[in-house]
Amino acid sequence: MSFTADRLLLFGATGDLAQRMLLPSLCALDADGLLSDDLRIVGTARSQMSTAEYRQFARQALEKFLPADRRGGLATFLNRISYVAVDATTIEGYDELATAVGNYDNGLAIFLSTAPSLFEATIAGLDHAGLTKGNVRIGLEKPLGTSLETSQEINDAVARAFSEDRIFRIDHYLGKETVQNLLALRFANLLFEPIWNAKYIDHVQITVAETVGLEGRVAFYDDAGALRDMVQNHMLQLLALVAMEPPTSFDATSVRDEKVKVLRALREVGDAETVTGQYRAGAVSGAAVPGYDDELGKDSSTETFVAIKAHVDNWRWKGVPFYLRTGKRLPERVTEIVIQFRCIPHSIFAGRGATTKPNRLVIGIQPEENVQLSMMAKVPGLDREGLRLRSVPLDIAMPDAFSGTVRRIAYERLLLDLVEGDQTLFVRRDEVEAQWEWIDAIRALWAEAGITPKPYGAGSWGPSAAIALAERDGVSWHDE
Template sequence: MTFTADRLLLFGATGDLSQRMLLPSLCALDADGLLAPDLRIIGTARSELSDLDFRNFAREALEKYLPADRRSGLADFLNRLSFQPLDATDMAGYTALAEKVGTPQHGLAIFLSTAPSLFEPTIKGLQQGGLAGENVRIGLEKPLGVDLGSSCEINDAVAAAFPETRTFRIDHYLGKETVQNLLALRFANILFEPLWNGNYIDHVQITVAETVGLESRIDFYDDAGALRDMVQNHMLQLLALVAMEPPTSFAASGVRDEKVKVLRALRDISANETVTGQYRGGAVNSQIVPGYDDELGRNSSTETFVALKAHVDNWRWRGVPFYLRTGKRLFRRKTEIVVQFREVPHSIFAGARSVPNKLVIGIQPEENISLNLMAKVPGLDREGLTLRSVPLDIAMPDAFIGAHRRIAYERLLLDLIEGDQTLFVRRDEVEAQWSWIDRIRDTWNKEGQTPKEYSAGSWGPSAAIALAERDGVSWHE
């Protein structure tokens, strides 16, 4: 059933995600005239706030996290907001929540950003309060479990009230402009797709590097670790977009069908194809920072770094390794995809050094695309022609002057309100991801693999460098 919701219900409306991302995204959409005039936004959380209190809370968050030039019409946006206190485990409270939401003219969209332990009682409460009918869709923020079994339990609880067509699982990386541009790069340019296979590509690298430590996520992160926090969702979604076959159309079913085929084709990782690490004290951005155990306040065997050598076992990617790495307290913050092409089969330029072409897709903090090509160095070349690798750079802000650099959640919230599932993750995708991750963790446990130490401010343990270099590959840094 297709409808544009005229009610948006935000669970966890006073949390960090709401302050930094959700409220700024909605305000920016409103400033651009992209929210329907009749859309009402209802926040809920345990906090005992009135409508006025919540509007003042939202104003402070917007003034802190949203640039002033994107806050036009702020007063009108704040007037859209109301608030209903709720203990998600108290079934009696959902009646008052339903009264606050009222009767939507077109439909209700719910954004659920709560602890996984609250998913099941929340779904039951929504059903009991009459907030789970055919004109209601739900968006689910991660984490969606800690393994395949717990993920299935959560999905089963959600499915009891919301069928797959009305369930929107959020991976905010899919809302980033450059991630979406990867699809345009591949499928809107005849230049790349004929070369996008193992005949011409030597390997692919995907890096998600963070300079931060635990911040406010201490308990969650120590239970999850880098593999479950980053690889299971963000990195595997990026891998799937790189490796997927051309979908029949840019529609939810076509894109997600092709992604899940890639995830199911992932080969099991052997013990010598994975490296884990945990940071110790060091310096990041010229600032002295403590080690993981010091931040945590106790000893822990949780990994804060993972490097993997993965393979997609299908015809297109036969023999092409995908090197993945992610970690905290690394040298520099960056998320990027590197597609390394093979060398030319024969060089006609005797004595001239040739470097294979390389495509670098920067996702954050800079959004850009760079293609390294070989070119002749200017000169008379009396002793032979000289070649040099020259980058062709497309900086997205420069290419599209005047366009706002949007928050990833702007696109995802608007799609949730309007009912477009293309950039959301389907249940079979989530379960294929967890299945592969669980097998990696089983290998770690079987082999007794523990994290290797690395200094904060480095690129991770030296074993991660060796993982790539034994294949003659260097990480792109």
């Protein structure tokens, strides 16, 4: 549906996501003049407070989480906001919410960030109050279920009130500049696309490493674990962007059609192709940290680390392994994609005592956004004792390459697209369900084979079995 909303309704308006990401993103967009003057924002949550109290709450969040140089016109932004307390589990309160939203003939965008168990009740409340009719679209923040079955239940509940073209499923990784730049790298440069296949690429590594532990997400994380928290959404979306065929154009339908083909081509994982772990007490960045069970306050079989050897069974990627790993309490915070190219078929330098290394492309997503391509070069010198070659990096640090460009929060892009109606960077239902189908098969494998998390010390790169997973194929993880 093509319309730019002049009303934005934020559920979970007092939550951590709203304080850290949503309010700062909206304020920054406003400061840059990217929000329409007539856009009004209505926040809602269970907490009882007046609009004036909520504006003060929002001000404190912005002063804490948004740099001062991006807070231009703070008072003007706060004046856009009103607040209504609603208990999503009951129908009461939604009529008052509808009154606060007011006339939305020009369009209403809803951002729904709530527990999966509340999705159906919330949609019913919105429908009761007439907030699903006409020019309305809805953004859904993860988690969208805990399995294929529960995901389908949520999607069915939403679909009863909203058509697919009005549903915007959010994966905030897709709002990151470097993730979007992956598409530009592949499809705007003749250099890469002809060699982006099994003939030239040996393997792909995708790492999402965190140094933090539970960080206030105790109940959610122990129910979810690393596989459902990170692999099911962020990592599979990164894999799909790396492996997808060229779309016919850069629009929502074309891009998402190609991603879902990749997800459906994922081979079922065998028990020797997955490693799961849970951190124990150790040290991260020189500071002692407790083990997972200690933080949780009880014994648990939830995994905080996963490594997987995956395959995409199609012509382009025949025989190319995709190594995925993610975990908490690892030595550094890093998200990156490594494209390891094959060795040259014949070295003309071997007779001169020189060795060559295969090229490697590293796409850094966080904490720094950069692209690095390693190339072989001759070491300067007369070479009387033999020719020397060395792998040298060609670095493109995005902040340096585009000086003067503001480094945006990922949610800025996604919230703006939600308001304006561009679905390209959002996830379609068939994508979500293809992801869950693959993840559910892994969880069933773990249960059937009795696979339980292996311990690893906080501050390490996970269980030694994760290193062996790659080394059996002669591969080393990029940190080694």
